[in-house]
Amino acid sequence: MRPMASPSLLSPSASSLLLLRRLLLSRRRRRSSTPHSPPTPPLRRRLPLIAASMSYSSSSSSSAATRDSGSVVADADGLARKVAAISAAGPAKLQVIADFDGTLTRYWYDGARGQSSHGLLRQGNEEFDARREELFEHYHPIEICPDIPLPEKAKLMEEWWEKTHALLIEGGLTYEAIRKSVADAKITFRDGVVELFEFLEERDIPVLVFSAGLADIIEEVFRQKLHRSFKNIKVVSNRMIFNEEGRLVSFKGKTIHVLNKNEHALDMAAPVHDNLGDPNGSTDDYSLVKKRTNVLLLGDHIGDLGMSDGLNYENRIAVGFLNSNIEKSLKDYSTAFDIVYLNDAPMLGVVELASELCP
Numbered sequence: 001m002r003p004m005a006s007p008s009l010l011s012p013s014a015s016s017l018l019l020l021r022r023l024l025l026s027r028r029r030r031r032s033s034t035p036h037s038p039p040t041p042p043l044r045r046r047l048p049l050i051a052a053s054m055s056y057s058s059s060s061s062s063s064a065a066t067r068d069s070g071s072v073v074a075d076a077d078g079l080a081r082k083v084a085a086i087s088a089a090g091p092a093k094l095q096v097i098a099d100f101d102g103t104l105t106r107y108w109y110d111g112a113r114g115q116s117s118h119g120l121l122r123q124g125n126e127e128f129d130a131r132r133e134e135l136f137e138h139y140h141p142i143e144i145c146p147d148i149p150l151p152e153k154a155k156l157m158e159e160w161w162e163k164t165h166a167l168l169i170e171g172g173l174t175y176e177a178i179r180k181s182v183a184d185a186k187i188t189f190r191d192g193v194v195e196l197f198e199f200l201e202e203r204d205i206p207v208l209v210f211s212a213g214l215a216d217i218i219e220e221v222f223r224q225k226l227h228r229s230f231k232n233i234k235v236v237s238n239r240m241i242f243n244e245e246g247r248l249v250s251f252k253g254k255t256i257h258v259l260n261k262n263e264h265a266l267d268m269a270a271p272v273h274d275n276l277g278d279p280n281g282s283t284d285d286y287s288l289v290k291k292r293t294n295v296l297l298l299g300d301h302i303g304d305l306g307m308s309d310g311l312n313y314e315n316r317i318a319v320g321f322l323n324s325n326i327e328k329s330l331k332d333y334s335t336a337f338d339i340v341y342l343n344d345a346p347m348l349g350v351v352e353l354a355s356e357l358c359p
């Protein structure tokens with residue numbers, strides 16, 4: 001949750017990106033110039049094409065059916081079945097659930113580790129920044145310790161989050177400090193995120209961005225880095241209440257921490273529509289979202305798969321971004337996720353996938 005300096009990994013090659021872009025552009029041109037486009041070939045036949053456009057090379061060390069320098073699909077048949085089922089059900093049944101840090105945003109920034117929405121915050125009060133850092137030093141080892149039983153860990157995570165929130169209030173965090181922190185932050189969206197959001201917005205497909213961070217910061221990142229908003233995006237995260245002087249006084253709803261950020265959070269979080277210029281939004285939005293039983297889930301940790309807990313989904317395609325420790329984690333990731341993108345890949349492969357789901 002805090003910025004760290006790490007050696008840079010290889011980013012996807014420029015030629016891979018170019019090929020992907022060409023692929024996307026040629027499809028767009030085809031769609032706009034021919035009112036009756038020919039039927040698209042089944043995904044099973046096209047997956048190698050997508051992979052080929054990302055510098056395909058086979059590997060004997062993995063059971064993955066499709067492996068290349070940019071992505072891994074362990075079970076192409078299983079994925080093709082899910083794509084066919086979701087595509088047949090139509091966009092009205094689909095929702096996208098996305099993690100924010102390291103998923104919508106890039107892992108690397110100018111050759112160094114980018115900042116998270118938590119890590120970027122400078123309270124404008126060094127003493128309180130230091131006290132939050134002390135909490136990190138104490139609780140982060142607990143967060144990543146595999147030996148602590150989950151119920152106990154969840155309690156401790158809640159404790160950490162509540163202490164942190166209390167320090168933000170006590171230290172007099174202002175909205176202006178958030179604005180400045182975001183402006184100074186080393187944080188950026190993956191290439192292709194805007195294309196993905198536009199594609200989904202055109203088809204009225206909701207995107208729930210789940211984060212254990214702070215909704216107000218995430219929305220400020222959207223404002224400053226994308227310079228626009230999308231009516232289909234809802235941020236489900238911890239939301240602040242500011243007084244008339246712009247000073248933080250409390251938080252809305254229950255605390256969403258790293259171990260409970262899932263669709264149950266929709267029931268306990270504060271309304272998410274009111275900060276996004278959606279005056280007609282209501283809690284009915286949530287029940288409508290829950291009727292969308294096909295899910296495209298985007299995450300960068302295996303724990304992100306839990307974001308769809310609480311939703312009785314029929315089909316779920318899980319896309320994982322494996323940003324670091326690739327050799328060590330690839331096996332687990334390619335088992336857990338239907339598609340794994342490597343090396344801080346752009347979002348363009350997901351745009352392509354979305355166009356398969358909503359042809």
Ligand SMILES: [Mg+2]
Pocket residue numbers: 099100101102103299300301
């Ligand atoms: Mg993340």
